[in-house]
Amino acid sequence: MALADLARTDLAAFADAQRAAYAELKAKGLKLDLTRGKPSPEQLDLSERLLSLPSGHTAADGTDVRNYGGLAGLPELRAIFAELLGTSVGNVVAAGSSSLTLMHDTLVQALLYGRPNSVEPWGVEDVVRFLCPTPGYDRHFALADRLGIELIPVPMSDDGPDVDVVASLVADDPTIKGMWLVPTYANPTGSVCSDEVARRLASMPTAARDFTIMWDNAYAVHHLTEVETTTPDIITLAAEAGNPDRVVVFASTSKITFAGAGVAFLAGSEATVGAYLEGLGYYSIGPDKVNQLRHVEFFGDAAGVRAHMAQHRELIAPKFAAVQRVLTERLAEHGIAEWTDPAGGYFVNLDVLDGTAKRVVALAGEAGIALTPAGSAFPYGEDPRNRNIRLAPTLPPLAEVEAAMDGVATCVLLAAAEELLG
Numbered sequence: 001m002a003l004a005d006l007a008r009t010d011l012a013a014f015a016d017a018q019r020a021a022y023a024e025l026k027a028k029g030l031k032l033d034l035t036r037g038k039p040s041p042e043q044l045d046l047s048e049r050l051l052s053l054p055s056g057h058t059a060a061d062g063t064d065v066r067n068y069g070g071l072a073g074l075p076e077l078r079a080i081f082a083e084l085l086g087t088s089v090g091n092v093v094a095a096g097s098s099s100l101t102l103m104h105d106t107l108v109q110a111l112l113y114g115r116p117n118s119v120e121p122w123g124v125e126d127v128v129r130f131l132c133p134t135p136g137y138d139r140h141f142a143l144a145d146r147l148g149i150e151l152i153p154v155p156m157s158d159d160g161p162d163v164d165v166v167a168s169l170v171a172d173d174p175t176i177k178g179m180w181l182v183p184t185y186a187n188p189t190g191s192v193c194s195d196e197v198a199r200r201l202a203s204m205p206t207a208a209r210d211f212t213i214m215w216d217n218a219y220a221v222h223h224l225t226e227v228e229t230t231t232p233d234i235i236t237l238a239a240e241a242g243n244p245d246r247v248v249v250f251a252s253t254s255k256i257t258f259a260g261a262g263v264a265f266l267a268g269s270e271a272t273v274g275a276y277l278e279g280l281g282y283y284s285i286g287p288d289k290v291n292q293l294r295h296v297e298f299f300g301d302a303a304g305v306r307a308h309m310a311q312h313r314e315l316i317a318p319k320f321a322a323v324q325r326v327l328t329e330r331l332a333e334h335g336i337a338e339w340t341d342p343a344g345g346y347f348v349n350l351d352v353l354d355g356t357a358k359r360v361v362a363l364a365g366e367a368g369i370a371l372t373p374a375g376s377a378f379p380y381g382e383d384p385r386n387r388n389i390r391l392a393p394t395l396p397p398l399a400e401v402e403a404a405m406d407g408v409a410t411c412v413l414l415a416a417a418e419e420l421l422g
Helices: 008-027 041-045 048-052 075-085 099-113 138-146 163-172 195-203 234-240 270-280 289-299 302-334 357-366 398-421
Strands: 092-094 129-134 150-157 176-181 212-216 247-252 264-268 337-339 348-352 388-391
Touching: 008 398, 041 302, 048 289, 075 092, 075 247, 075 264, 075 289, 075 302, 092 270, 099 138, 099 212, 099 247, 099 264, 099 270, 129 138, 129 163, 138 150, 138 176, 150 163, 163 176, 163 195, 195 234, 212 234, 234 247, 247 270, 264 270, 289 302, 302 337, 302 348, 302 398, 348 398, 357 388, 357 398
Parallel strands: 129 150, 129 176, 176 212, 212 247
Antiparallel strands: 092 264, 247 264, 337 348, 348 388
8 A cells, every 4th residue: 555545544654664664774883885887896897908918019000009199099999880870970079088078168169159050159249048858967057057057957758858849948948059979778767868859959949059969978888778869960960950969968888988088978969079079179189099999899899789788788787677677676666666677777767756855865875875866867956846856876796786776665655755754
């Protein structure tokens, strides 16, 4: 029976039982962490061979990778990830280790110099706003806020952002210069942008002629099942719609090889790539091509990346299954929580009883279970319903994931009972 349907005396007894369970939980002295989507040591071990590569120092075209130059990155590595991102090699730049850095650079260049189709730099305008599909990636929101960009939340659905809301907002407001989007296995909902939604985003009329979609394809190959979901070819869709410069695509190997020593990618139209490289040329004389060559040798081709990610799936899929099992066993019958069952990515999105997310996170913290702060997946950290919690089960060992989720469930039940009792 749902907790909300219990008689008050029965609900009080249930709350007492949860307080006792919580006391037992605290007595265990746990120290568990579900805060960030990090690869586990076992996942990082899959790429250990990188440390013995490259076997030489000459790229396919004869370039000595130890030297300056090659601002766009090694063509052979760009070709591998062009295939994985569903675009052409000429649209792709292979850069340093962080896609978030590429996003920062893209926004800074837009603020200082404008985008390829801008009338003037964004920074000279009184107000610059960005749409933020919500729940979404906290670092996207924090980065834009840091640069003085105002954040506007829009609902996130199973097939991507609510495109009707997006189209309505951008049609008449020239201060809305862009939007964030993780199109495949979105952080934290696991949503996948459909072809239909992508096509509308690429073609919708916008009051700002330089409206830009920051298409962060961070989890393009991070499948949790044998079904490999493909991402819409947004670059081609935008070009066909007459808006070739609307999209900037980002990706990286951060959760594929070594999180701190991978390769990041930027992709877009010829004008987008050209403008980015022109700006980059003032503060870089080329990326770490030695690291890029070792990745080329390690993967071989796009099929090598897919095979490597299948090994990742074998390690983390049981952890996601454990999250589903524990939440279902502990919470499903009580009607006080909903959660996603993603087909890929790194997160599970947990919505608890309205008004209780902060209490759940606090209770878990006191019991030694670290969770991302409630509201983190919303612009400015403000969840209007105080119900959303992001779960990141990849880093801890399976047994710790199970223990942490059992503890989280106890906290969810206790917080809900307290809230219903008033």
